[in-house]
Structures are given as structure tokens and as C-alpha cells.
Amino acid sequence: MxxxxxxxxxxxxxxxxxxxxxxxxxxxxxxxxxxxxxxxxxxxxxxxxxxxxxxxxxxxxxxxxxxxxxxxxxxxMIGYGFAYREHQSLRDKQQQLESEIEVAASMQQTLLLSDVPEFEQLDIGVVSVPAKKMNGDYYNFVKSGNSLSVAVADIIGKGIPAALCMSMIKYAMDSLPEEQMKPHLLLENLNRVVEQNVHSNMFITMFHGVYEPESHKFYYAGAGHEPGFFYHAKEDEFQDLIAKGLVLGVSRTTTYHPYEKMIEVGDMVILLSDGVTECRTSKGFIEREEVVSLIRKYMDLPSQKIVENVFQELDRLQGFELRDDFTLIILKRLV
Amino acid sequence: MNLQINQEQINETYELNLTGEVDAYTAPKLKEVMLPLTEKEGNIVIVNLSGIEYMDSTGLGIFVGALKSSKANNSSLKLRGMTERVKRIFEITGLTEVMDIESGVKGEAL
Missing domain, CATH: 1.10.1240.30 (KaiA/RbsU domain)
Known part of the structure; x- marks a missing residue:
């Protein structure tokens, strides 16, 4: 039958x-x-x-x-039959597109991921975990000459637009001439690119810094990014690493303020995404001081171990349900 | 958690009173109400945020979009009554410098 x-x-x-x-x-x-x-x-x-x-x-x-x-x-009924078949073929096509888009987006993300570089003077640790399949956080290390540049960005908006935006940023950064690697100038450049190219609801927060090993200076600037921390070993204290500035993509003519800090042996520069401080637990939000005390708890370990341990503890506090993408980077001066 | 939007209008002045959370789930609802108001020349859109306990970056994006739209369409957008937590994210992102934000905590009547 x-x-x-x-x-x-x-x-x-x-x-x-x-x-x-x-x-x-x-x-x-x-x-x-x-x-x-x-x-x-x-x-x-x-x-x-x-x-x-x-x-x-x-x-x-x-x-x-x-x-x-x-x-x-x-x-x-013939007309309904046509409509039904059209609906079916559209549904099939849509499913196919969705899965293709997903594959493309995650592939792109993998391609964009930056390797954590080996750098003689610095011990570098990185953890970056997406809340959903796509990570809206982006980080990038570039070695140029003797110096090391580091960027952390949070792209607001999800899916394809965010993924495209991310590659736009990467290629804009890669194609900047070396003299424009000064963080505040780099942000001004990127801001113009972003402002022209993103949807009005989208924006990007970014922190950019360059470490120069000869002078042991860390030059940095921020575009509306969650402040990181600076650990001053001599005083054994954590300070907020504040770099004020408007998020990228809002106003064409935005300028950014240059900041610099002397990095001594044992000092740490800690960069993060707002997923770190916007962690929500059953008791409320995690305050910045709690993040600091977690870092303090593990700070004698190598940088990679510190960031992993801090992530695991925060993840546990949230009941292992990340609500936002999470990125934490630590640079510690060794010699 | 949800978002409630209560709208009052006197002539070309619209006041939106928001209660709840503005996040990835509720942001589209806010956009749907707020954006068209900023698209009409001469409109004054006042958003009272005193009832908002949490706003994430997607929520912030809606305000960035509304700001751009009000500039492009010659309307005006004012925010008032921010709680500390909400104020903090407007400050970190530098948006306090470019947006019309009334100091004073709770929103008074029009």
C-alpha cells in the first residue's frame, strides 16, 4: 500500500x-x-x-x-495549491540560507581571530567567550616593529551586520600606515570608516593601546569602551584604566584623547569587555571591585591562568549562563 | 523582565515614560515607538528613564539611532531621570557629551 x-x-x-x-x-x-x-x-x-x-x-x-x-x-482550490507550494519552496530556501549564513558568519569569525603573540617582555593572557554562537567581542594583537598593539572592541548588533563590521575594522586597522598606529589617531580613523558604513542603531566601543618596549610606555585611547584596570606593582594597587571618548560610529568629527602610562616590572594592564562587569547573578550585578578581587586572588599565576580562572569563577557565579560576550585580556610586564 | 512604555502628548511634545529593562529583547519595541516620533520635524521627544533598572548595549543602540534620526530630521530628543546604573553606561560610552540629558533624578511633569 x-x-x-x-x-x-x-x-x-x-x-x-x-x-x-x-x-x-x-x-x-x-x-x-x-x-x-x-x-x-x-x-x-x-x-x-x-x-x-x-x-x-x-x-x-x-x-x-x-x-x-x-x-x-x-x-x-488551484490557487491555494500554488500558494502552498510557493510557501514550501520559500521555507526550504530560507532554511538553506539561514544555515549558509550561520556557517559563513562563524567561518569569518574564526578567520578574524587573532593569535596571541609571543612577546618577550610581556606575559599575555586572553579569554574571549561568546554568549551565543556569534561573538560580538573582538580583540586583535599586532606586532609592528618592536612594539605591540592591542585592541578590544565590542560590536553592538548581532549576526551578519556585526560580522561584516568586524572584518571592516580588522582590514581598516591592518591597512593603516605605521605612523598612524598612535591609538587616538587610529580611533579617529576608524570612527570615520565606521560612521560611514554602519546602520544607525549600530556602534562600536573600542580600546586601543600600544606598548613600546624601549620606553616601557603604554600609549592608549578609548572610544566609549568599558574601562580596564592598571595594576601598579610597586604600590600593590589596582586603578581604573580610564580612556574617555565617544563610541565609534556616532559622529564623524569625533576626536580622541591620547593617554600614556609607564609600565614597570610586575605591572599589569587589564582589558575587558562590558560582559565582564555586566555579569548578572541571582544577587545582582558583579561590581568592578569583585572582578579586581578575583584577579588579585590569582595574580601570582601566569596571565593565561589568571584570565581562565577569573572567567570560570564569574561563569559559576552566573549559574553558567553567559548573558553577554565575555573578553578579558591581561598584559603583565616580566622584565 | 519586560518593558512598559507610557506615552503622553501635548502638541508637538511627546513624553515617553519607560519602566522595566531595555535589552536585546525589548529594544525593538522601544525603537518602534520612539523612532517615528524623532522622524517628524519640530517634534520634542522626552524620554523619562527613571523606571529603567537595566539597559544593555542593544538598548543604547536604539538611543544612538534616535539621536541620529533627530539630528537628520530637525526634531529634538531629551533624556531625563536616569538611574545610576543607566547613567554609568551613557557616561562610559561618551554619549552624555553628545546627548541632551537633563540632570536631576526623577522626571517632573511637563
Whole structure:
């Protein structure tokens, strides 16, 4: 018996039971049956033709007008049949597109991921974990000459626009001439690129810094990014690493303030995304001081171990449900 | 958690009183109400945020979009009554420098 024959038989059973008993239960069974029809991709006009076939079986003496009226109904259903098939093919296409987009976006993200560089004077640790499949946080290390530049950015907006935006930033950064690697100038440049190219609801927060090993100076600037921390080893204290500035993508003419800090042996520069401080627990938000005390707890370990441990503890505090992307970077001066 | 938007209008002045949270889930709802108001020249849109306990960056994006729209369309956008937590994210992102934000904590009547 083919699937179609089985359906016809089932329909005939249901219909004849209903015509005899006319109960709500059998009506409801008819409703359930329609799901089965959809599963088997039976179109509306197919159902009418099935109905005609069954009615012929059940009522061989059906009046000619009645019989003809069904044929008429069948013709009148043709339009619905087209709409149904179109819907199906669109749905298939949409599913295909969605999965292609997902693959493309995650592939791009993998391509954009920056390796954590080996750098003689600095011990570098990085953890960057997305809350959903796509990470809206972005970080990038570039070694240029003797110096090391580091960027952390949070791209507001998800999916394709965010992924495209991320690559725009990466390539804009890679193509800047070396003399413009000064953080505040780099941000001004990027801001112009972003402002022209992103949707009005989107913006990017970014922190950019450059460490120069000869002078042991860290030059930095910020575009609306969550402040990081600076650990001053001599005083054994954590300070906020404040770098004020408007987020990228809001106003074309924004300028950024240059900041610099002397980095001594044992000092740490700690960069983060707002996912770190916007962690929510059952008791409320994690305050910045708590993040600091977690870093303090592990600060004798290598940088990579510090960031991993801090992430694990914060993740546990949130009941292992990240609400926002999480990025934490530590640079510690070794010699 | 949800977002409630209560709208009052006197002539071309619209006041939106928000209660709840502005995050990725509720932001589209806010955009739908607020953005069209900023698109009409001469409109004054006042958003009272005293009932907002939490706003994330997607929520902030809606205000950035509304700010751009009000500049492009010659309407005006004012924010008032921010709680400390909300104020902090406007400060960090530098938006306090470019947006019209009324100091004073709770929003008074028009």
C-alpha cells in the first residue's frame, strides 16, 4: 500500500465515523489529520480530490450536482495549491540560507581571530567567550616593529551586520600606515570608516593601546569602551584604566584623547569587555571591585591562568549562563 | 523582565515614560515607538528613564539611532531621570557629551 493509499483509507475511516456519530472527538481527529497531511506535503487541491474519491466510495448514489460541485471546488482550490507550494519552496530556501549564513558568519569569525603573540617582555593572557554562537567581542594583537598593539572592541548588533563590521575594522586597522598606529589617531580613523558604513542603531566601543618596549610606555585611547584596570606593582594597587571618548560610529568629527602610562616590572594592564562587569547573578550585578578581587586572588599565576580562572569563577557565579560576550585580556610586564 | 512604555502628548511634545529593562529583547519595541516620533520635524521627544533598572548595549543602540534620526530630521530628543546604573553606561560610552540629558533624578511633569 502506498502512503497515499494509506492516507485515503484513514481519511475515509475518519469521515465515515464522523458522518455517523458527529461527535466533537471525531471532528478533532480531523483537525489532527490535517497535520499529517501537511507532513506528507499534501496540497489543498489534493485534499479535495481525496475527498471526492472517498465520497464516491461512501455515496455511490450521490447526486450529479453534488458530484459536479466538488469538481468545481477542486478548480477553485488551484490557487491555494500554488500558494502552498510557493510557501514550501520559500521555507526550504530560507532554511538553506539561514544555515549558509550561520556557517559563513562563524567561518569569518574564526578567520578574524587573532593569535596571541609571543612577546618577550610581556606575559599575555586572553579569554574571549561568546554568549551565543556569534561573538560580538573582538580583540586583535599586532606586532609592528618592536612594539605591540592591542585592541578590544565590542560590536553592538548581532549576526551578519556585526560580522561584516568586524572584518571592516580588522582590514581598516591592518591597512593603516605605521605612523598612524598612535591609538587616538587610529580611533579617529576608524570612527570615520565606521560612521560611514554602519546602520544607525549600530556602534562600536573600542580600546586601543600600544606598548613600546624601549620606553616601557603604554600609549592608549578609548572610544566609549568599558574601562580596564592598571595594576601598579610597586604600590600593590589596582586603578581604573580610564580612556574617555565617544563610541565609534556616532559622529564623524569625533576626536580622541591620547593617554600614556609607564609600565614597570610586575605591572599589569587589564582589558575587558562590558560582559565582564555586566555579569548578572541571582544577587545582582558583579561590581568592578569583585572582578579586581578575583584577579588579585590569582595574580601570582601566569596571565593565561589568571584570565581562565577569573572567567570560570564569574561563569559559576552566573549559574553558567553567559548573558553577554565575555573578553578579558591581561598584559603583565616580566622584565 | 519586560518593558512598559507610557506615552503622553501635548502638541508637538511627546513624553515617553519607560519602566522595566531595555535589552536585546525589548529594544525593538522601544525603537518602534520612539523612532517615528524623532522622524517628524519640530517634534520634542522626552524620554523619562527613571523606571529603567537595566539597559544593555542593544538598548543604547536604539538611543544612538534616535539621536541620529533627530539630528537628520530637525526634531529634538531629551533624556531625563536616569538611574545610576543607566547613567554609568551613557557616561562610559561618551554619549552624555553628545546627548541632551537633563540632570536631576526623577522626571517632573511637563
Amino acid at each position: 502506498t502512503a497515499k493509499d494509506a492516507l485515503t483509507e484513514r481519511y475515509q475511516d475518519l469521515l465515515s465515523v464522523y458522518l455517523k456519530a458527529k461527535t466533537e472527538t471525531t471532528l478533532y481527529k480531523g483537525q489532527q489529520f490535517s497535520r499529517k497531511l501537511l507532513e506528507q506535503q499534501i496540497s489543498p487541491e489534493d485534499l479535495v480530490s481525496l475527498h471526492i474519491q472517498v465520497m464516491d466510495e461512501l455515496f455511490p448514489d450521490m447526486s450529479e450536482e453534488m458530484r459536479d460541485s466538488f469538481d468545481f471546488l477542486l478548480e477553485a
